[in-house]
Amino acid sequence: MCPPHLQLQEMQSTNTRPMTEDDTIPDCVPSDTLSLAAYAHAFGNLHPAILAHSLRVWLFAKALAQREESEYATDRRMHLLFIACIFHDMGSCSAYNGSQRFEVEGADAATQGFLAPYVSESDAHDVWVAIALHTSPGIAERISPLARLIRIAVIIDFKRPAAMRFTSEKEVEAIEAEFPRGEIEKVLGDAVVDQVLGIGDAEASDAKAPAATWAGVMVKSKRANPEWNGVNKAF
Template sequence: MCPPSAFGSSDNAATPIPSETLTSAVPSTTISKAAFELAASLLSPAILNHSLRVFLYAKILAEKTSSAYFLEPAQLDLLFTACILHDIGTTNQYDGEQRFEVEGADAAVGLLEQYDIKGKDAHDVWVAIAIHTSPQIAERISELAKIVRLAVLFDFNREEGFAEAVKNVDLKSLRAERENEMPRLGIEKVLGDAVVAQALKRPRKAPPASWPNNLYRAHLAEPEWKGVNKGF
């Protein structure tokens, strides 16, 4: 099975053909291009932009810590795949029985296996995606999971961990530049609504003591609320 070959083809929110600004952020390797093509074909513009910003923040983290995930092209592929697909489980294509993080992790491994990436490398990507919403666990279970987690938090204006690792970087200017290139487009509402929509169909996708459950319970408490989910 090959990755989808056309952008904007198969989810509930049509994704326009990515601009040169978006595609220029993608590492020029077969695996990274395939991961981006899959993401761009399914994710809404808001979540695609978020995922690319997360990668660019993660790349800076990896660079500043002299990580192999920046220094080695094969490892950079793993970092990109983990970042660009970390929310792919919110899409219709990967709306399975498990919570969205696990479905996304499975999808990423499925793509990597097409390119003979297996074993520890595939497992590390799986873990980074599966627990990216798990505070204090993602930061300690593996280097890749920590980088992805801190980059995700930074994109949601939480600088703990990130700021310490990238000293001497103007974080305000960094965030403004990335968001100018890849606008937020209401990511908090779009992502929260996507997770809740899945949970409403399959409550088991929002198990107790999970981030999806926080969103699900907040929605059930105030189903008429139209703003950003209060459990976000």
């Protein structure tokens, strides 16, 4: 097992876009080794707009956890919240473009490929569930406290009306000023859909984006509107 203090170097060696001395880790990233390693891995693999979205999700989730006095606002468990946030869209990048749903690929990347040696099985499972279900409304909010925080933070960032009562206009403005949106709706929607459209086999395509899922609905919309180049109509 690789010692935790080497995890940052080990993860960075596999990054598509490794961090250099000129790249600064944002002050909002927790200072523990696993969080720093997670950020470096996200920086090296996620589209910049998706990375910024993941950091906004982290800040919204952290603020909500603090207001609600959640266990995930404590030093003992905050790294789990951060890693769930920073990995929640990891399945959208080429490094984790596998045969499973993008949410599951991201959940596996965070737990089996990253957290498993260093946290308890139950903690890793909580992170897996939070990532895997973050596009599942009505389930994520109730299955676990961590999944609820991630789900609410995600839909805050996408300005879903049901979530805006958990934040404030001032908080949204401050977080977006720190990490600008960068056409996240188009970038993320295209990344998820393009993974599926790149699969030649119909059965494999259906497994990657089942019809009733968020990805599946967006794929259906893209196929119905192939000339549309704006934000996916089903985003």
